[in-house]
Amino acid sequence: MAWRDSRKSRSRLFLFIASIVLGIASLVAMYSFNANLKRDIDDQAAGLIGADLELESRRKPSEAALAFVDSLIGLSEDHAREERFVSMARFPKANGSRLVQVRALSGAFPFYGTLETVPVEGALHFGQEQSVLVDKTLMLQFGAEVQDTLQLGVSDFSISGSLINSPGQTAFSGAMAPTVYVPLRYLEGTGLQQVGSRIEYRYYFKFPQGFRVDDLVKQLDDRLEELQLQSATIASTKESAGRSFSDVADFMGLVGFIALLLGCIGVSSAVHIYVREKLVTVAILRCLGTSARQAFFIFLVQIAGIGLAGGILGALLGTMIQYFLPLVMQDFLPVALSSQVSWPAIVQGVGLGMVISILFALVPLVAVRHISPLNTLRVNEETAPSWKDPLRWWIYSLIVVFVVVFARWQLRDWMQTFFFMLGIAFTFALLYGVAKGFVYLIRRHFPSKWPYLWRQGLANLYRPHNQTLVLLVSIGLGTAFIATLFFVQDMLLERVSMASSNNQANMVLFDIQTGQKDSVKHLTLDAGLPVMQEVPIVTMQIAAINGHTMADIRSDSTSELSQRAFRGEIRATYRDSLFESEKITDGKWIGEVMQGDTGQVSLEKRYAERIGVQVGDRLLLNVQGVTVPAIVSSFREVDWNRFQTNFRLVFAKGTIDQAPQFHVLMTRINSESESAAFQQLIVSRFPNISVLDLNMILEVLDSLLEKIGFVIQFIGGFSILTGLVVLIASVMISKYQRIRENVLLRTLGASRRQILVITLCEYLFLGVLASFTGIMLAVLGSSLLAVFVFETSFIPPMGGVLLLVLSVSALTVFIGVINSLSILRQSPLEVLRKE
Amino acid sequence: MAASILQLQQVSKNYTLRGVTIPVLRDISFEIETGATAAIVGPSGSGKTTLLGLCAGLDQCSDGTVLLNEIALNGLSEDELAQVRNAHVGFIFQNFQLLPTLTALENVMVPMELHGVRDASGMAIELLEKVGLASRAAHYPSQLSGGEQQRVSLARAFANKPKILFADEPTGNLDAETGQLVEELLFQLNREAGTTLVLVTHDLDLAAKTQRIIHIKGGRIH
Incomplete structure (x- = not known):
């Protein structure tokens, strides 16, 4: 029966599910990305550190520390030494100079992974003569070529290679001070080791195969602390790299989850309308002897089926998206990222799609149980007050439990889960409150002196079957997201650029x-x-x-x-x-x-x-x-x-x-x-x-923020796109209601322009209110971030705010009007005949 | 003799379905005088509603001419037809066709508001009083009975003081008693306003109350 009943509504049912597809896709993409990254870090961890053990001291090592290092050299198969600091490098040919990170090396480091240079001989013969390897971006900046001279301190070096990659290097690690590798034995001649030079001393060890280096580090923990030496092993590097990137992936997962929640609201609202349209069908079924429970299950099966389809589609899309993530993220990653299909991620995505669509569809779906067979004789849309139904409260509780458990699983910390939930609850409550408050205000203080078309557009926001709440929440949340990103980026840049103004030192x-x-x-x-x-x-x-x-x-x-x-x-x-x-x-x-x-x-x-x-x-x-x-x-x-x-x-x-x-x-x-x-x-x-x-x-900060901003926008884009899909789906679903209304208006003599103006007004009011509320949320969030995180003041850029309000409103109006255009092409008689 | 408000000359209407042309109305010609009442009767599928749609400017004929208040409807754009409907035509439908999202008062106000009439609200209240529903002005259609909905629909039909009123089975969805009440109201309001009335019906008793009956069968006048 569920299959047969869905025949005429499948395309519309699919619209409901379109809202969750992007949320699922973003989650599957993030889970797959996380799984691939973990595997890649595991595979390439040795190349990240370049040795079995690294010891680091931020000041000149004491005699005792040097003796300790010597004792480890005795245990090792090979060892290397590095002195690392920032200094100026001069390119005589280009007559330019720039702050660089000098890495003065002795020994055959890296023992794992390679120094990739062009030409290859640059790295192969490194250390044999007074030559340096120079970061490729630095070479490009000064138009330098291999064999050119580079001046460090008072010494001249020949450039033997352009450095393409080195252990643990990312595209951004050398943005502020690009790397120059120098043979350690030539460092003294530069005269750069002077009082105040902030040099990091590093020692690298390669141990024989099977040597339990982590056990050794554990044993020597107290001694290392006493000597003020910090240690890193392949295992600890793997753990710390994995942890920091898994935090990033978890953050992205949460963004995807917000997109999914947004989609769920879309599903819930769409199913609500769907159920209302099925009023007569359910009443007929009830007349023919179907029990309330059976009627409820007919629609539950439909939603579960469509949820499954949405989950599969989302998982497919997510799997495709993860192939693009390395392009976006590679600049920030110290390992070469591979993309493979992650079946656990796909199963999670499909399961989540089904569970979440059923859970959120249940809220409107329980109303099916209360549809009276009397509706066959006379349609009565009013049912018993929903808050009196205990099942509904159980469903609400289930939804809250589900969201909390999911957030906890994602964040792995109760305190963070609490704040995440608080933020989500506050945001949704605020948007809900604004929507309800707005509807209350326009009803109470309706501008009855406005021209008819404007009044009709405004009144559509509170009339029965309105979509004000769902659209305000979805557009508002999307806007809040973009605006916060925009404000934070602006705030960080403003903070630095302010320092260079007002005749301050720069x-x-x-x-x-x-x-x-x-x-x-x-x-x-x-x-x-x-x-x-x-x-x-x-x-x-x-x-x-x-x-x-x-x-x-x-x-x-x-x-x-x-x-x-x-x-x-x-x-x-x-x-x-x-x-x-x-x-x-x-x-x-x-x-x-x-x-x-x-x-x-x-x-x-x-x-x-x-x-x-x-x-x-x-x-x-x-x-x-x-x-x-x-x-x-x-x-x-x-x-x-x-x-x-x-x-x-x-x-x-x-x-x-x-x-x-x-x-x-x-x-x-x-x-x-x-x-x-x-x-x-x-x-x-x-x-x-x-x-x-x-x-x-x-x-440098500008370009860095631009890249980070792009990554966040790419991820945040899922929420924004979901907001748009919910908007499109809501408009299209409400279109089915509007067709009859607008055709009647046409029959009564309304012109095409009049109907367009009514539609335009309705979506303009919605767009302006939603974008304005979203921006207010973003201002609040950014102000809190400014005070508690960035410790700076925050004044929202008025130009940007205005541009955002205008763009979001214009987009809302565009989608609303475009979707309504087909209504205008319908002949009044055709539609009236369908009645 | 009063002038004609509606003139049909050799009107035909064809529909094309999967490349096959199906004639629905053939060679229809008649005139209705201003202020007259007429009924179009015929069996189901005879083309009554199609004919009503053509007369009221809801659809365009394939051949022939339709003149409504001396305006040729052939070739007018949908917007021009809408203007004609708003200025000259009132409608009553079997299924009432009230806007579900508007209250009874707002439904009656719509044609006047579209026309830019001031004090539409006052005039709508007067019309609702005439049909006995002033006390239900703030109710939505779903909160009204079928008879009440058709009375609101009657009030709306007279809102713009139309020259001609088209009614499609106005009592078709009502019980006998309520149907009787709506019939009486329809003819009473029509008399008071001096409007021309064209109704489509199966009900020969109702048709008999009009001055002229047009029989239609198989798409032709008999």
């Missing part, structure tokens, strides 16, 4: 040695550029807090101090006054101490909270071998958003002035050519000094 020169300080300053002033800030930097480590060392804290589980305080190198400064970007929140600012007095230091508030230090605590600092005591005099709040030097620790003048130090100078350049010329001047005179140009950062 170029920073770092690694200036004390002996170079005055010369660099004069050179800057002679070039007609202002010296906006000159800051000394002293590197140090915390040795003790109130007399407690790291070993004491490790053995005392009750201590509120964090072990993190002792790890890593701190870059501090000294001065007698606060910057504009700083504000004292606790204690008292002390700008200067007399000779012989105990030093005073001000800590950045959040850093102090993180390490558990209080105002008045006594710190003992290891300043490059010399211990310096200091009292914490105050906490400062720092505005990190400004393009200027900011420090966690600022000492009073007179505390560390005599310590070995280097300097940073900040200036403002006004054009790209001025920047290039000044960088040339600096690099040619002081090759060890690095230059960071804010405009370059802005450019």
Whole structure:
């Protein structure tokens, strides 16, 4: 019976299911992508790290650390050493220079994977002569060719190859500072290893086959921590890479899930209309002796069948889409991504399609049980109030449980699930509230003085069988999605570009040695550029807090101090006054101490909270071998958003002035050519000094955000497309109702223009209201993100807002009107005869 | 003698189905005088409703001429036909054909609003009073009985003060008692407004109440 009854409505039933196809497709694509990525990371993990074990130290390793490394060399089959830091590279032929990441290597690294170069000989003969491998984008930027010269520090190198790929490299990993591989033995000659040079020391080991490197690392854990060496193995790299990308895939899965939820609302609304149209059919069946239960199952079978078809179609589409994902994502991935059909993903997709379409269709479908056989005699659309039906409440509960369980499965964390559900509930409730509120307001304050056609269009939004709620939710949610993406992108760029405005500094020169300080300053002033800030930097480590060392804290589980305080190198400064970007929140600012007095230091508030230090605590600092005591005099709040030097620790003048130090100078350049010329001047005179140009950062960030934005838009596109499909399906379903209405209007003398204006008004009101609500949601979401995530202020770009409202409204009107055009072609008599 | 409001001259209507031409009406000619009442009667499938559709400008004839209030309907565009219908024609259907999403009052207001009439609401209320349904003005069609729906339909038909009223089986869907009431209302309103009435019916008693009966069989007038 279900099959026979569906014969005349199959195309319409398919429209219902079109709403969930995209949601299923996005989920299947994401699951397949995730499965493929996991497999690829597993297969290529060795090539990601390039060795069995990597040890890293962010400061010059101590004697003890070097002895430890030597002991591991004894166990290994092969080993390599690397010193990594950023510096300026100069291309004499192009007369250009740029900040690069120098990777100075000794040994046969990588042991797994390869350095891919053009020509191949570049990598093969690397290390044998004074030559370098240069990132291909850098080569392109300066028009460099193999055999050209590259200047690093005071040394000239011949370029032996253009670097295409190296272990763990992504298209974006070198965006800010492209990589240059240098033989370690030639590094000393460059003169780049000076005071303040921030060098990472890495040691790579290859162990014999069958060697249990992870067990070794586990055994040596305490020793590694003591020596401040960080370790990575193939297994840990696999885990961390897998984790970070699985987070990305989970996020995408959630976006797909939102698209699916949106589609489900479409299904629910469509089935509601379908059931209403089947009123007489059900009543006839009831007259012929069909029980309410049987009638209900006839339609349930239809929906399940169509849900299954939707699931299969979605899974097919998703499987096809996953073949395009590597094209979109490859720039961000450290492994070569393969695409294979993932059967578990397909089964999940098909199952989900069926379950979710049945679940959401059940809400309107239960009404079938209440259709009275009396409807055969006289159609009465009013049934018992739906909230009185206990089954309906069970279904609502099932839907909530399903959504919670699905979100929990996706997020693997109850707290995140809670916030996700809260966000979803708030968004849906707000859109629902706006739709209901709007309908209430237009009914209560109907503009009866408006021209008839406008009134008719507006009134269609609250009249029986209206689609206001479902369209407002789907269009509103889609708009909120696009607008949030747009706002966040804008916010991030605005934040950086603001730093370059208002005559603030936009170029920073770092690694200036004390002996170079005055010369660099004069050179800057002679070039007609202002010296906006000159800051000394002293590197140090915390040795003790109130007399407690790291070993004491490790053995005392009750201590509120964090072990993190002792790890890593701190870059501090000294001065007698606060910057504009700083504000004292606790204690008292002390700008200067007399000779012989105990030093005073001000800590950045959040850093102090993180390490558990209080105002008045006594710190003992290891300043490059010399211990310096200091009292914490105050906490400062720092505005990190400004393009200027900011420090966690600022000492009073007179505390560390005599310590070995280097300097940073900040200036403002006004054009790209001025920047290039000044960088040339600096690099040619002081090759060890690095230059960071804010405009370059802005450019890189812009292109990075554009690519990330594209990926998010690609994923978010599923939600937006689903919103559109729901919109199209809703309009097409309501068209069946509208045909009769509009033909009657035509019979009563309405012209084509009049009907078009009514339709246009209806969808214009809907589009404007939905897009405006969506944008308000996006403004709210972006403001929260601005305050809690980006810590910046957010002013929505009015031009963009207006453009979005106009585009979404225009699209809604377009779809509404296009779908209604066929109605106008119908002859009144033909339709009336069908009655 | 009063002028003709409706003139049909050698009107034919054919439908084409899968390449086969099926003649529905052949060589129909008659005239209806202004203010007169007429009934088109005939067995099912004889072409009555098709003829009514042609007369009312709901469809175009294949051959011949239809003149409504001296306007030749042949060759007019759908919009021009809509204008003619709105200005000169009122309709009553067997299935009432009320807009389900509009209240009774709004249904009656539609032809006036399309015509740009001011105070459509006041005039619609008056019409609903005439058919005895002023108290049900805010109800939707689904909340009204069949008889009430047809009375709303009657009020709507007279809303634009049409020159000619076409009624297709106006009592066909009603019980005898309600049908009688609707009939009386129809003729009463028609008399008061001086409108020409053309109705299609199976009911020979109803047809007998009109001044002229046009018998149609097999697509021809007999």
